[in-house]
Amino acid sequence: MLQQLSTERMGLSTRIGLFCGLMLSCGLLRADDGVQQDRSAPELLPESVVAVAEIPKLGAIADTLWDHPLRQRLLELPVYKATLQSKDFKQFQQGVNAFESAMGEPWLPALTRLTDGGVTLALSVSQGPGITVLIRSSDQNALEKFRDFILAIRLLSGKGKLVQQAEYRGLTAHALNDDAKMVLLDHYLLLTNQSELGKAIVDRYLDPGQSTLQTNERYQQTLAMRNSTHPALAGEESPRVATAFLDLQSLRQAGVAKEVYHERSGNYFGELLLGGLLTTVRHAPCADVQLQLSSSAVGLHLATEHQRGWEPPREYTFGAPELGVAPPLLTIPNRLFALSAHRDLSQMWLRAGELLTENAEEQLAQADTQLVTLLSGHDFGEDILGSFGSDVRIVAQVQDFADRLPRPAIQLPSFAFEFQMKDASESQTELRRIFQSFIGFINVTGATNGMPPFDLGMEAADGAQYYTATYVPNRDQQKNAAAPINFNFSPTIAFVNDRFIVSSTTALARELVQSPTKIESQPAGEETEPATHPVNTSAVLDAEPLRSILQLNKSHLIANNMLEQGHTQEEAAAEIGLLLELVEYLRQADLRLDFNDGRMEFDFELKLAK
């Protein structure tokens, strides 16, 4: 995880480098005075643009990140300090210094000044991939300084080779290599890797009234959609720091990201979670993306049109005849993770042939045969999944082993699924029998691998019927505080009215039986659940329980790190300590997927600790 973190940091600096590089590899022109200056970037971009991202206040983002307490704490971390010593970082630092001296002020105010009119990135695919960056500043002088900075760097890296200049309609373009061009248009600095794209923008700048992105129908649709939704980050003023428009239809035609549009998926869980989203993206003409940022949260919002005619063969995600709605998230103490979704699992299983790739489907079909063996002749898709409604709920919880023995050396979270039975009286017997055969099967196969057997039990309590399976510790395991990993599990099923709970532990099953299930009865608090209105899919991950489970397994994480990285105990302990510290900065991650009013909306939000 840490390694990942550090690669990501590298990735970021590389990206910053690329961004600078892109800026460097361009040329410059000077427009006549008096041309209109108040036109927005979409009014300059040609209609052929298929994706555009607009960042109105780049300076403000940099400012938020720079001043964020998280950054201050990251600075104190040893790994970060080591990065400061690295060659890459030193080069980056030199670049920043050069930028500052060229602009004549520190980089943050310089960046803010330079981009106070917004930064726009656009992609065109009409003549091969063309990328354009438009930087708009109220301070023309700053743009000129920046242009000179780029030219200077270009001269340095080009070993004295002169920058080519070209005239276009009275403007001077600097061509830094065969493709990249840079032009100054009053308050805009235009950078592009495609001459034709650059010319089209200059044309629109000089001759208003041509067709532009602004007049593009899909762009207008997207704007309308954007203006009608303004998802707010929890409890905060949450400015949109970036927005993007994607012309999905043109992107599909151009063959960008082909794998997204494959009708069939090779990944069952991906299909189950996001099959509905992807099927919509495959049909929708355009999409709106919004990025929000505040000092305590980051949010991503994706919206497209949705039509019910696009759903087949994935009706299992959407529900019929009315759009399906996920049940409320399950709430229990120490909850680590919860997911609720509307999914007709039976339908998905039975229609796997239309949803999954041939390979994945063959594997599923073989699994089906194995399951039937286990399920004493019942068909898993039809009989078992078919006996449930389309409400799927999953929850995971940190287990409390504080005063319980045997205590597993590695403590795993417990997890459970909850379904609504269509016909409780009919299903209950079947499900119970299947559970018993399943445990029997595990006992038989487990015995050949030297695993202890489960003891089956049943009880009625809290108005529920429980069927439990418990590992019986042998004499030398009874007091064991470092017991095998098996002791994390006591598979249990419970029936309460029409609710069916299948849980990895008896304790979790009990908590679920006892916990309130209606959304109104959730404990009131300033931030309980992300879903304020019914949605198709919603999920939440809480950071505090995550931290506690990492803490509980700290010594094993350290040992693991030693084996994975070859570290000494001290080095490993430092790395794991860092991981724990980083988790402390997080509070919660939420995900929501909603289909409503002819629209699909997907939201992901990461909340930081205060």
Added chain:
Amino acid sequence: MTKGSLMVFINTNRRQFLRSSIGGATAIGIGSHIPACFTHAAENSKRARENILVVVQMSGGNDGLNTLIPFADPDYKAARPKLGFSAAEVLKCTDSLGFHPSMSGLHGLLEAGDLAVVQGVGYDNPNRSHFEAMDIWHTCRRKQEPRPDGWLGRYLDTQASGSGGDVLALHLGQEQQPFAVNSQSVRVPTVRELTEFQLRGQHREQLCELLSSSADEKQAVALRSSTSVSMKESPSDNDLLAFLESSTTAALAASERVSEAVQGYKSDITYPTSELGQKLRIVAQLIDAGLTTKIYYVQLDGFDTHSQQAQTHSILLKQWSEAVSALIQDLKSHDHDQRVCVMSFSEFGRRVAENASEGTDHGAAGPMFVSGGKVAAGIVGESPSLTDLQDGDLKHHTDFRQVYATVLHDWLGVDPTPILGGQYATLPLFKNQVASAS
């Protein structure tokens, strides 16, 4: 010619290089230190004519009765009311026998004269446990006897030369290595992907060059000239070092061949995307690369169809049949089919009567499949009776060791008796039997 350009030459022209004669190669003036490598190539082209065996293990107990189907036998339909196939459904092989409908690939091989099917293969007192039955097939020994090695492992022991060249046998897959290839003297690698056979690293070219020159040079000063070694003894040469040098040459040659096979392998045959299909494609590439490996071993699991057999069995047979037929056709198009034989087996067949959950339970005798350009095509042996049963299972009339003995004697050219621990009559499975070993 410099070493660098020579490596390029070898890289780009390995195939032609291998095929050219010694005379031709010397005529074009190859540098002085190349002969070692070249001799190796020449040696390979000689060994590359030796026969190769590909074993496909169908794990879990394949339902032989629904693989080679006695559709005309009224007892078949009686035993298989739900799972049975009608005469119209099967792919007919003879008037009374046909293949499962999903086996069009193997049916094509049979018609093209490239497939032999041995009926009713098994052994006395059959064991119906997967593990024990598989061990019996792998070792040819019962549980009470010591079983230190497998039958192919014992064959490998007869081939071990200690030459340090290409591996004698390869197991492709993620699973545990099959006991059959366990040998007293030869380590059989389990390979997951082809890249394990290629020299890696960003500076691959430089390294190849260095290693190929190192293998010919007097690289180790102290060991050879004994400047620092001067007691009353001082062996002047180090056989181990010479061995390592020749092995390095062989390894580089293998790496180059495999690299070329990966980059330049052209085939009009489309292998199925199944795991087995991809494994057999690798086998074809390695064979075409001129590797002197004699045994390739692959597995397809999932044949334990106790319930709802129809769909799963159909998928598995399709995967197997398509993969094997793709391999044979591919080998044919590369002129290797005359020296490759593919043998498929399962640890047992299944009971004659289907069970109540539309599946079949562990049984005994079943068919074996041998394919390749040199195979004497057709159905071998009698169809086992569906009424004269042993505990509800087919009786075997051919011992599996007879098939092994045939492959060992007629195909691999060794004496099967010590390997199988007894004398077993061979079967007419090959067209032109190779000269038997002395």
Added chain:
Amino acid sequence: MHDIDPNWAWQVFEPTAERPWDRALAAHLFRRAGFAADPTTLDAALTQSPTTVIEELLRANVEPSQFRTTADQLAETVLAGGEAKRLSAAWVYRLVNAPSQLLEKMTLFWHGHFATGAEKVTDARLMWQQNQLLRQYALGNFPALVHGISQDPAMLIYLDSVANRKAHPNENFARELMELFCLGEGNYSERDVQELARCFTGWEIKNKQFRKNKYQQDTGEKTVLGQSGAFDGEEGVRCVLEQPSVERFLASKWYRFFIADEPAPSAELLQPLADEFRKHDLQVAPALQFLLQSNLFFSSHAIGRHIKSPVEFIVGMLRGLQATASADLISKGLIRLGQGLFYPPNVKGWDGGRTWINSSTLLGRSNLLADLLAHESTRFAGDSLSAYLKELGIDGPQQAIEHYESTLLAARLSDEMRGELCRAFPKAAGGDEPAARELLHAVLSLPLSQLG
């Protein structure tokens, strides 16, 4: 090859002007009586006599308790996670970091000698217990080790000897005890196997533990290797251990492990080593002292006469360069190279010598090194390789090559080969990390580097 004079061979090696006690000889000692030593350890060794250094290596016959706690914790983590295959990574960690190299080397020797495979034993904890037993006696009392192994659950499961009933004595363990563990083939009869098997009746594994089932014990008189009596299992083992073949069998295995893969030594040459072992009541340490301090061990009959096993190759590289790397990566790589720890090929263990080498394993050695050197977790004394070399005052590829020769290689490279290496990797050493790693990779991929 002419015969070696046993008198000369086993005399204590005294450094001379012709053959001084220098870095090359010290590195040879550490490669064989361990895996490799870094320059500081080598230089420290040169301030003492070879005999003293060997005595110290042998004296470290128990792990320092702090290291032991740390290393055991790793194994416990693996066992708690139920990842049996990862137990070998925990051992790799020990091999790379153990303060007592010879103890670990001998534990590895005994693992090959009393080969037991985790694939068959399946319960990783039993493999771990056996590993601790091997380490406990690695430099200690051989009879105690044999008695321990005779009742070791992993071993008895591996040899299909979990039950041994009076009516059907199981001959498997009795046979392997004589053939593979103590006497060698030809030093016992089939009759001895049957009689010894009767001694072990009633010995069984229940609930993963050894126990004696007195109802299944054959209490009658047996005749084992010429001794008669109503022997039980322990007495059976004693009868075997009293055979003079024991010391000859072990001496020949040690010769191959510590001195030379080939050619096989004459019986006369081995006899003094065997006698020394018996003289000390089959204590391992005195015999090894005798072997390691001998003229033979420091002669050209031994230097460079051994093909490094995969473990020696990888662990030696790491220890010689004070490096650390992912134990997971190494343990998986070792399986591909033919020496998976806890996964010996069969009950005979690893044959060693030339059998380590074929196209696949040679490419595999080079590729595993490439993987390790490309992995971000691989560090040298906690730093990059270029920084490590700089710290040692090594500048330029020529000096780097010399450093690798003196710590890791059994001999110097030819000037021509060095020249080629320098030309191929001119930037190596001098701060360019990728080039430094490439040079190391190239040097260790050479045929000569496979000799230890």
